Amino acid sequence: MSDFWPTQIKVTKDRQHLDVTFNDGVACELSAEMLRVLSPSAEVQGHGPGQKLTVPGKRNVAIISVTPTGNYAIRIGFDDSHDTGIFTWTYLRELGETGEAQFADYEQALAEKGMSRDVSEKPR
Secondary structure, three states: OOOOOEEEEEEOOOOOEEEEEEOOOOEEEEEHHHHHHOOOOHHHHOOOOOOOOOOOOOOOOOEEEEEEEOOOEEEEEEOOOOOOOEEEHHHHHHHHHHHHHHHHHHHHHHHHOOOOOOOOOOOO
16 A cells, blocks of 8 residues: 555646645646546556557547546546546556656657647557
């Protein structure tokens, strides 16, 4: 079990960010787009090593639901109907700490594949 857990999880009014505050006082603002394209779901991560997919066209995705999953995670629903990722407290904290670097890697993968944050197409 994680040494930290959220004391507050709040979707911003515009539904573009998830604000998370942890029990040790660390707070982070995670964009809906980052959460969607870095979702821990099999759709994004694949079913094994080396199967991760790049999901384009999610710049304006919004969060429509946040559902508790046990006492260790949340399931986030997005307005593009994606809702299968289980975001553990550990993964949310990781995104708060390294999400910018992970998102930069995502943007590089988009560029390498000739894809865009603005045009939706099949993940690859």
